[in-house]
Amino acid sequence: MSERTVDLEKIERGVRLILEGIGEDADRPGIADTPRRVAKMYAEICEGLHLDPAEFLKVVPDETHDEMIVVKNIPLYSICEHHLVPFHGVAHIAYVPDDGRILGLSKLARIVDRISRRPQIQERLTTQVAELLDDGLRPKGVMVVIEAEHLCMSMRGIKKPGTTTVTSAVRGNFRRDPRTRAEAMAIIEKK
Numbered sequence: 001m002s003e004r005t006v007d008l009e010k011i012e013r014g015v016r017l018i019l020e021g022i023g024e025d026a027d028r029p030g031i032a033d034t035p036r037r038v039a040k041m042y043a044e045i046c047e048g049l050h051l052d053p054a055e056f057l058k059v060v061p062d063e064t065h066d067e068m069i070v071v072k073n074i075p076l077y078s079i080c081e082h083h084l085v086p087f088h089g090v091a092h093i094a095y096v097p098d099d100g101r102i103l104g105l106s107k108l109a110r111i112v113d114r115i116s117r118r119p120q121i122q123e124r125l126t127t128q129v130a131e132l133l134d135d136g137l138r139p140k141g142v143m144v145v146i147e148a149e150h151l152c153m154s155m156r157g158i159k160k161p162g163t164t165t166v167t168s169a170v171r172g173n174f175r176r177d178p179r180t181r182a183e184a185m186a187i188i189e190k191k
Ligand code: ZN
Pocket: 080, 081, 082, 083, 084, 150, 152, 153
């Protein structure tokens, strides 16, 4: 987590400079309030810089389940740290609990959301989710797969809308045992 704090006024000044820089009239009525609105929005969509995702690592009491758990299609919205435009898609998480340590299903979605709310790259986001679960839950194994569309690719440059980038991070028995990995992938890919 960052030691730095949110400074709305600083974001506002920056957004106004961007508007001026692209040759807009920053005082035009339609956008006069835009710096203030954008400042509040950025504070919200980057709040994960200042909040601990580990707070969602609450193990369900008295559980004995020890088979693979797969949660598919967790919605994901993040910001590409290279261009500050969104990338969005879905996360799939598979893990094999150890000693009955399992998480409530909504907690996985909250962890993905929290780690997404900061300037990110998809590869690091994927790894951070896997490592948080590996360290905090100590499962037999965990696999995180993220499929996302990057607006910096869709809107500019090579302009390939609909292109999906897929990243994965595997730990424990998913890394050691190709059959465990294949079993999870089959579940994830099943429509
Ligand atoms: Zn980008």
